[in-house]
Amino acid sequence: MSTTSLKTVTGALQPTIDHVITQPFLRKKKFITTTLLALLLIGTSILLIFHAYIAWTLGRPHIEPLHSNPMKSVRLPYSDVSFPSYNGKSKLDGWFIPAGGATKTVIFSHGYGGNREEEWVPLYKLARELHAQHYNVLMFDYGYVNPSNHRLMTGGIQESQELLGAIEYVKQTNGGSIYVWGFSMGAGTALQAALQQNGDISGMILDSTFLLNADTLYLNMNQIVHVPKYPSLQLVRLFFPVLNGVSLRQVPYTQVTTTSYSMPIFLIHGTEDNKAPHNLVEAMFKQQHNTSSKIWILPGAKHELLYRAEPKTYVSRTMNFLNGIESSTAAAVQPNLGIPSSL
Known part of the structure; x- marks a missing residue:
């Protein structure tokens, strides 16, 4: 080829x-x-x-069912109560523990993933201490706890309306001084409610304050x-x-943390809190101008385990805080009988 x-x-x-x-x-x-x-x-x-x-x-935390009640746990008589949230969007259930005609009431505001019992705090023991100090106690569940409400956790947005509903319920049925004792997100919810109330809250104890921000x-x-x-x-x-x-952008985080609240606030937090850093409440405390407000930072204490860290001191400090406000209020409203101050 x-x-x-x-x-x-x-x-x-x-x-x-x-x-x-x-x-x-x-x-x-x-x-x-x-x-x-x-x-x-x-x-x-x-x-x-x-x-x-x-x-x-x-939005859907796992929550254990109620295991007991005030009578079974700490021998306190109580009544089942129900009331609407302040905005009428949800119905709340709870227990009212009367203290023999007392006109001062503490409302517990439980944390995320808990209910009105919140046994790890533990609320029953605190209710017994309050009863001994002649305070009525209202323990209730936020709306997302009850499946029949078909409601999800909202980071305090709807929960604050429910706490305001609890406050309104006490106002209408018992009156007198009303205190809010909040734990974790329940403490953050209390602060959100305090932004919206009209002088109805006489004081707040905030344990392990948690606010849902970034x-x-x-x-x-x-x-x-x-x-x-x-x-x-x-x-x-x-x-x-x-x-x-x-x-979550609806949570008024900046307003909550920079407001000087009119009522006395007792902020309690642990240095080993791995859910909400203690510097949050320290910064908040610096904004407070009410001279009766207090802060207690427990070295080594963890989130919502402050009572367990120092039970006797925890009880004495919180009761002294409440009783101190009551004493100041009573002194402020004493009628002037015309007695010379020199006497």
Whole structure:
């Protein structure tokens, strides 16, 4: 075969050879690209589902049923009570423990994931101490505790309306001085309610104050699973209103933490609180101008375990705080009998 003929044949075969070589390469490249895209899609889906699950569970905490009552636990007679939230959007159930005609009442504001019992605090023992000091006690469940309410946790937005409903209930049925004793998110809820009340709260004790903002949300997320702040925090805040019907941006965090409240406040917190840093309440205390307000930071104490850390001191300090306010109030309303001050 001549050289010219060989070149002709080779030239004719070249496209076929190139096709045979290129086709497997293109198939392999397409397979790799498709696989990478599929993995990216699966990874993104898992990421989104994971953060949606976190947002979903935040609004639906697991809550144990009631195990006892004031009579069984601490031999205190009580009555079952029901009342609406201040805005009428939910109905609340609770126990009212009377103290022999007393006109001063303490309302317990329980924390996230708890109910009116909140045994780890423990509320029954505190109710018994208050009863001994001649205070009525109202223990109630926030609306998200009762499944029949079909309501989710809102970070204090609706809960503050429910606490205001509890205050209104005491005003209408008993009157007198009303104190709020809040724990964790229940303490944060009390502060939100205090922004909206009209002088109805005589004082507040706030134990392990928790406010749901970006920093505390990420702090608690990171204890469950280590995730980067970005984009995890943004994704949870994105999904929360979609799945729970309320935006965390509605929580008035800045207003709550910078307000000087008219009533005396006793802030109690532990240095080892891994859910709400103690510097939050220390900064809040600096904003307070009521001279009867107090702060107590317990070294080494953990979130909502302050009573268990120092039970005797805890009881004596909280009771002295309440009784001090009562004494000041009573002195302020004493009628002027015209007796010379020199006597």
